[in-house]
Amino acid sequence: MSASTLTFIGGGNMAxxxxxxxxxxxxxxxxxxxxxxxxxxxxxxxxxxxxxxxADAATAAAHGAVWVLAVKPQVLREVCASLAGLAQAQQPLVVSIAAGITSAQLTRWLGGHAAVVRAMPNTPALLGAGVTGLFATATVSDAQRALADTVLASAGRTVWIEEEARMDAVTAVSGSGPAYVFLLAEAMESAAIAQGLPADAARTLVVQTLLGASRMLDESDDAPAELRRRVTSPNGTTQAAIERFQADGFEAIVARAIEAATVRGQELSAAND
Known part of the structure; x- marks a missing residue:
């Protein structure tokens, strides 16, 4: 990345x-x-x-050929409006990490023409272990696309999505996904304590189990279903738990939860139009 190119609009945790x-x-x-x-x-x-x-967005943006919009979705329209004149004059690459705000909205708010990349990182980016879904509009050049990838790859892996309509699903799966894992950890810890394990032992067992399982998913070429099959001995303890999960509709619960998050992303976009 060349010098004097990058401006973050917003200096919060993700930035x-x-x-x-x-x-x-x-x-x-x-x-x-x-x-x-x-x-x-x-x-x-x-x-x-x-x-x-x-202290202000315009002063910072004047320095950048790449703008990373890292403010809350609720204030992004106002921020873009304040930068519209500069955007038209300067023609930066605009990378937005705001959930639910479409490229068409960003382009309109920035004055009608802009090279826009939408990005959805997740909170493990704070540890350099995140994943980011990216979508580029037709006005983004190959060089700008590579530049956006460089910026977001600094916090973890990147996945490019060719249909913008699928970005709400990216948000539902990976953007919100860490909270699902934390909820599972919370439930497992509580259940472990209910079975008589000390709280500190329960936490260590749950955290290391999730960490180890994630590493196996990452480092194996096998599908999750195959990894699960290998752990599930016939008529054993794992099978008993899996059958209970499935009888209670585990897969359907996950599917409905991700659908709900996807719909909420669409609603956020409409609310900010």
Whole structure:
């Protein structure tokens, strides 16, 4: 990534995780500008990463050929409107990590023409272990697409989606997905304690089980169903648990939950139109 190209509009946790990853990869901190209205957060960004903090979006955006929009969806329209004139004059690559805001909305709010990439990272990005779904509009060049990939790959893996309508499903699966795992961990811990295990032992057993299972999924070429089959001995304890899950509609519950999150993403888009 060339120098003096990157501006973050918003300096919250996700922006910080991306900045940290970029700096780790050797992007000069002096080439990164961040717009953050909260003075204490600006000071922290400068202290932690030696980036260039700014109090307002326009001042920061003036420095960047790439803008990463990292503000809440509810305020994104107002932020884009304040940058529309500069966007038309400067023609930056615009990368948005706001859930439920479409590329058409972003393009319209930025003045009618913009090279837009939508991105949906998730919270493990804070550890450099995230995954990001990406969609590029037709106005995004191959070089800009590669640049967006570089920015988001600083926090983990990337997956490109060719149909923007599927970005709400990306949000439902991976953007919201860590919370599903935390809910499962919470339920497993509670159940373990109910079976008489000490709380500290229950936590260690659950955390390491989820961590180990995730590594097996990541490092194996086999499908989840095959990995599950190998663990499930006939008439054993695992089979008893799996049959209870399935009898209670586990797969259907997951499917309905992801559908609900997908629909909510669509609703957020409509609400901000």
């Amino acid at each position: 910080r995780s991306l900045i940290a990853g970029l700096v780790r990869q050797g992007v000069p901190a002096a080439s990164i500008h961040v717009a953050e209205p909260v003075a204490a957060l600006r000071e922290q960004l400068q202290a932690d990463f030696a980036v260039n903090p700014h």
